[in-house]
Amino acid sequence: MINVYLPSNSLQGAEIPFYMLWSRSETIDLIKIEYPTEMEVKEIYNVSEGNFRLENNVLHVNKVDVNGYLGIKFISKLTDPAVEKNLHIVVYREDKVIHREYKSLKLFRPDIKLYNLPHYISVDVQENQINTSNKIKIVNNGLGTAILRLECLDSSDIKTYDPMDIEEFRKKFWSGVERKTRKLNEKFPEYSQLLIEFVEMGKNPPLFKKSDLERIKRLFSGLIKALDENEEFLKDFANMILTTYFENISIVTELESFLIYLKSIYENKIILIDAVNVMKVSTTPMKLKAKLYTTDFAYNEYKPIELDDITIVSNKEVELPVYLLFDFGIPERGVGENGH
Incomplete structure (x- = not known):
């Protein structure tokens, strides 16, 4: 009996494991694996150089x-x-053919579309509540986050x-973590390097670069x-x-609107980095000119979205959280990209 494993779906750009298992008493002379042009072979396991060849998307x-x-690591390319x-x-x-099998694989990725790019955004501040009209509507039509x-x-x-309160919380939180990790380092010296890197990442948050995302992935995997x-650790x-x-939580003010935003992350597969960063707006109209950069959990890079020439005005001066500019919900029926 020959068993073949391939995941049923994979994020485009991510590594895709494939392996075959059979009885050691069974003799096999040749294995041919035909794979789609959207994939390529990255590594082959348990096969020496000279015992395989790649030709026209067929591995012999x-x-x-x-x-x-037999183990293979595929990687997929960006496509639809x-x-x-298959x-x-x-x-x-x-x-003679002793085994033939087809394996299907769904390759997916995020598909970010701009559905509404307003030229004018009005901010209304009432006591502790901030409302924004005519938000920038971004929709993820794909399956990937x-x-x-x-x-x-x-x-x-x-x-x-x-914002001052978030920044104060971040500094005090990571300062407290750094102090407490010294005791953990003494108790668990085998994990000291992991803890040092963890604190360093928190005190100096990484930028939005592929190398930084890979560093985060390595750190958290370890x-x-x-x-x-280690259950005690x-x-x-x-x-x-x-x-x-909990020593520092009193510094942070929880807002209902932020909870709504968090809910939209889960439902619509969009994560906005630095969502609680703010921008100062006032009764004087000001222009926002920005780019919205997109990546995913496979570190794929996509064409940035131009957010150009948006006028923002408020009924009073306020620090406006970035997430309040956006609507990540499902578009209304009949509304196309860019609001058409």
């Missing part, structure tokens, strides 16, 4: 090092937001920055592994985070 394996296993492709696997013994970051241009009248393998680490958080 003449011999494995240890009988009974959602496509379904892999064709054929196994031969003495020039999109990670967005707003960057104001030099020519923009309006700039974004950390941290999750450590927490999974898990308890002490969680206790450190929670106690430090």
Whole structure:
């Protein structure tokens, strides 16, 4: 019996594992795997150089090092937001087909579309509530989660920055975590490097670059592994985070609108980096000129969205949270991209 494994779906640009298992007593002379043009072979396991060849999107394996296993790591290319492709696997013994199988795979990615780009946004401040009219409507039509970051241009009248209360919370929180990790380092010296990197990342948040995202992924992969393998470390680490958080939570004001925004993240697969950053707006009309950059969990880069020449005016001076500029909901029926 030959067993073939391939995940049923994968984010485009991500690594895709594939493997075959069979009895070591079974003789196999040739394995042919035909894969779609949207994929390429990144690594082959248990096969020595000279025992395989790639030709026209077909992998030919003449011999494995240890009988009974073949592993392949594919990687997919960016294509349409959602496509379904097939892999064709054929196994031969003495020039006869002994196994034939098709495996289907759905390749997906985020598909960010701009549905409304207003020329004018009005801000209405009433006591502790801030309302914005005619928001920038962004919709993710794809299945993958999109990670967005707003960057104001030099020519923009309006700039974004950390709000004082959030910045104060961040500094005090990470200062507290840094103090507490010293005890953890003494108790768990094998995890000291992970803890040092964790604190460094918190004190100096990474930029929105592929290298930074890869560093975050490596750090948290190592941290999750450590927490999974050592229950005592898990308890002490969680206790450190929670106690430090509650020591400083009084600094942060929770807003109903922010909870609504968080709900939209889950439902619409859009994460806005630095969503609680603010921009100062007033009764004097000011121009916002910015770009909205997009990536995903496979670090794919997409064409930025131009947010140019938006006038923002408020009934009073206020620090406007960035997330209040956006509507990430499902577009109304009949409304096309760019509001048409």
